[in-house]
Amino acid sequence: MxxxxxxxxxxxxxxxxxxxxxxxxxxxxxxxxxxxxxxxxxxxxxxxxxxxxxxxxxxxxxxxxxxxxxxxxxxxxxxxxxxxxxxxxxxxxxxxxxxxxxxxxxxxxxxxxxxxxxxxxxxxxxxxxxxxxxxGDAVQLRQRVARVLPEWSEADPLYPYALGQYAFGLEECQLYAQAEATGRRALAGGAKVPWAIHAVAHVMEMQGRYLEGGAWMTQWQGDWAEGNGFSGHLGWHQALFALEALDHAEALRLFDAHLHADPAQITLQRLDASSLLWRLQLVGADVGARWAGLVEGWDLSDHAAGIYPFNDLHALLALIGAGDLTAAQDWARRVALQAERSGGSNRAVARDVGGPLMRGVLALALGRFDEAIETLYPVRALASRFGGSHAQRDLIDQTLLAAAVRATDRAVGRALLNERRLGKPETPLTDHWARRLGLRHARAA
The missing domain is CATH 1.25.40 (Serine Threonine Protein Phosphatase 5, Tetratricopeptide repeat)
Known part of the structure; x- marks a missing residue:
């Protein structure tokens, strides 16, 4: 057969x-x-x-x-x-x-x-x-699909889903126009393809098209919001567009609609919640008691530590957000120990990327802002090894910007703001960081 x-x-x-x-x-x-x-x-x-x-x-x-x-x-x-x-x-x-x-x-x-x-x-x-x-292998996200897609029949019911994968790979390789066109093509035949919706949302996120991005997510909401295991992540994307607009109330409404704490959630479903609350808190939003609900039920046992640095960092953010710095420091210690013992392919990533990221975030939480920058900025260049997407790893830049606001030397903050102004010019969130850094009138060329 x-x-x-x-x-x-x-x-x-x-x-x-x-x-x-x-x-x-x-x-x-x-x-x-x-x-x-x-x-x-x-x-x-x-x-x-x-x-x-x-x-x-x-x-x-x-x-x-x-x-x-x-x-x-x-x-x-x-x-x-x-x-x-x-x-x-x-x-x-x-x-x-x-x-x-x-x-x-x-x-x-x-x-x-x-x-x-x-x-x-x-x-x-x-x-x-x-x-x-x-x-975090952007090249393979694109090229692996490219090596096989021409041999697929467009009549195959799974073809739109493979096309959606290719769209996301193109986006992560910063081929934005091609990625958006491919994602839209995957959706054109009427199949419900959340991964393609996701790919186009990433394009709009990376280009600072926050109003268009919010409208995009609303337009396709019927294809992702109900009965779909990816709905939390796509709700996170919709909330990021609200955050880019500095609409804290809408971002929190979307959090409650799509990312609210549930003790039965697996770790993968908690990551976006942790990421969104952290970003909101960095810009001064009051997130209420949401951190405590998120930490409840998160598997922080030794057997869960050190498996995947991306997950480990987001657990740390939740502990810090909930105000339990003692537990956060203990988690970072156990993660480092378990990762070294694991022998898996993530051991080097935990040592070279995950560990420094966790130490830098802890430094920020402890008010050691210069140390946070000194720890986080060098590892930023290695962050793709850490996993996730460009949009997810933007959390590192947001954390560095928050540290730079209160650091002795704001040079790193200025440099990151310059990057952001070219990638996402004139968005409310970009202007927020410019004001906080005292660079309100410096404009991109």
């Missing part, structure tokens, strides 16, 4: 295959969880390993330490079925074992090998794209 893209599968159950196709669509569209579909696929063909492998990979893609044991158990269940699996399915198992060992770079190499032999392997593309994003 073959899937919808002509890739051989080792099942003979049409029911199982159809269920995995639904699960794959859910992974790429973020509509609903794929778990029920994968359980149905496994029930239809209990000897086919791919549904178990897809389930394990989905859990690992959430970067949630508490889900790792379940993912490992699923791979263990698939192990006796390997003899029946075809070569591609076995290679997917190898990739996930590599991921499970903490080697994100190695897993991406495994998925790349799969894509070289089968460019229409949507599962390999989806996971590689996510982990390119987590690793």
């Amino acid at each position: 073959f899937d919808l893209r002509g890739i051989a599968v080792s099942t003979r159950s049409a029911e199982a295959l159809a269920a995995t196709e639904r699960a794959l669509w859910r992974m790429m569209s973020f509509y609903g969880t794929p778990v029920d579909d994968l359980l149905a696929a496994h029930a239809a063909d209990p000897a086919w390993p791919l549904p178990l492998v897809m389930h394990a990979g989905f859990l690992l893609s959430l970067t949630e330490p508490s889900l790792v044991p379940e993912a490992r158990a699923l791979l263990d269940l698939a192990e006796p079925m390997i003899a029946r699996a075809n070569h591609r399915e076995r290679d997917h198992i190898v990739a996930l074992h590599t991921l499970l060992a903490g080697d994100w770079h190695g897993a991406c190499r495994e998925w790349e090998a799969l894509l070289l032999h089968e460019p229409r392997d949507a599962l390999a593309l989806q996971w590689a794209h996510l982990f390119d994003f987590y690793r």
Whole structure:
């Protein structure tokens, strides 16, 4: 049998295959969880390993330490079925074992090998794209999709989702006009493609088109706000446009609508909430008791520390925001210790990037503004290794600007303001930092 893209599968159950196709669509569209579909696929063909492998990979893609044991158990269940699996399915198992060992770079190499032999392997593309994003590898976000997209049929139901991935990769490589056109094209056929909406929102964010960006998010709200696992992140983008306008009330309204604390949230869903509250607090907004609600239920155990520096920093921001500097300092210490012990591919990132970022943020929280700048500014050039997008890593610049306002030497603040004036000229947030730095009348060329 073959899937919808002509890739051989080792099942003979049409029911199982159809269920995995639904699960794959859910992974790429973020509509609903794929778990029920994968359980149905496994029930239809209990000897086919791919549904178990897809389930394990989905859990690992959430970067949630508490889900790792379940993912490992699923791979263990698939192990006796390997003899029946075809070569591609076995290679997917190898990739996930590599991921499970903490080697994100190695897993991406495994998925790349799969894509070289089968460019229409949507599962390999989806996971590689996510982990390119987590690793902050902008070039691969674009080029990995570019290496396979011409071989996809535009009639494939998943084609708009692959096109949305390409749009985001283009944006992260700062090819803004091409990214926006590609994202709009992905949406033109009527498919609900939150990743493409997201790609165009990133373009508008990076260009300071905050009024247009807010309107864009409202225009497409029906395609992302309800029943979609990506709604929190897209709500965050909408709130960033409000923040750029210095509309604190609207940003907080959007926080409450899309990012409000829920003890059942996994870490990935908490990051945007932490980032938004931090940015709002940097510009003097009163965020009320929202920090305390965010910290509640956040997994801050030792087994959660040091896995992914991007997550670790956002947990630190939440602890600082909640006013618990003792817990924040303890978290930073445990993260450094656990990252060094982990042996995963993120160990060097934690040492070279994550650790200095956490120390710099703590320095700001402790009122040591010169130290914050001295610690944060050098690591800014390495920040892409930290993961996330340009828009997410702008948090570092916002923190540096806030430190520069109260530092002995404002040279770094002036330099960052100059960058911002060329990228986002004349936005209310840019003018806010100019006023705070006493540079209100300096204008970009």
